[in-house]
Amino acid sequence: MTPFGIHVDAPADKVFALMSDFPNAPDRISSIKRIEMLTSGPVGVGTKFKETRVMFGKEATETMEVVEFVPPKTYTLFSLSCGVEFTVKLRCVPEGSGSNLSWECETKPVTLVGKLFSPIGKLMMGMMMKKCVMKDLADIKRVAEGK
Numbered sequence: 431m432t433p434f435g436i437h438v439d440a441p442a443d444k445v446f447a448l449m450s451d452f453p454n455a456p457d458r459i460s461s462i463k464r465i466e467m468l469t470s471g472p473v474g475v476g477t478k479f480k481e482t483r484v485m486f487g488k489e490a491t492e493t494m495e496v497v498e499f500v501p502p503k504t505y506t507l508f509s510l511s512c513g514v515e516f517t518v519k520l521r522c523v524p525e526g527s528g529s530n531l532s533w534e535c536e537t538k539p540v541t542l543v544g545k546l547f548s549p550i551g552k553l554m555m556g557m558m559m560k561k562c563v564m565k566d567l568a569d570i571k572r573v574a575e576g577k
Contacts, residue, residue, distance in 0.1 A: 433521075434560055435532035436567040440574035442529035446502035446522045449531070449570050452479050458573040459566050463489065474499045485562060492516075514539050531570060533563050 438445050448458060450473055456462045461483045468478040477496040482489055498506035502522060509516045515538040523530045 433532040433534040434563045434567065435530055436564070436571055437525065437528055438531050438571045438574050439528045440571075441527070442522045442524040443502040445529050445531055445570065445574045448574055449520055449522065450499075450501065450505055452477070452481075455481070459483075459569045461485070461562065461566060461569075464491075468493070510540070531567055533567060535559075 452465055452473060453467055455465050462481060463484065464480075464482040466480040466482075468480060469476065471477075473496065475496055475498065477499075478493065480491055480493050482491040484490075492509045492511050494507045494509050496505055497508045497517075498504065498519075504519060504521045506520075507516075507518045509518075517536045517538075519534045521530075521532045521534075523532075
């Protein structure tokens, strides 16, 4: 999937710290309602949490695992939901005095149900997903810029 992105007028290390502070995500991303940390200690590879958010008008809870963590540049989350593996990569790249924040998702159906619903999923990953992701990125931008 083509990455979605936004420019943030804040340094990359600050933006990365905000976007990878999973326990406090509901305080800065309006669509996230709850986070339940399933592992303790600092965030890194192996960190797991349950995220409850509003997607397409309904609450959904997914278990996420950090599978790549390279501060202050990138992290990757993995989730298995409805027979589909989701791999979500967030990147924060310095640009001038600010940074570019991007989000990219790959999906792989792994069960019969996942494969049957894959065409519908691809439609959902289009414009509706872009709208949801861009709202999340705008929320991070607003907090990072102190607005």
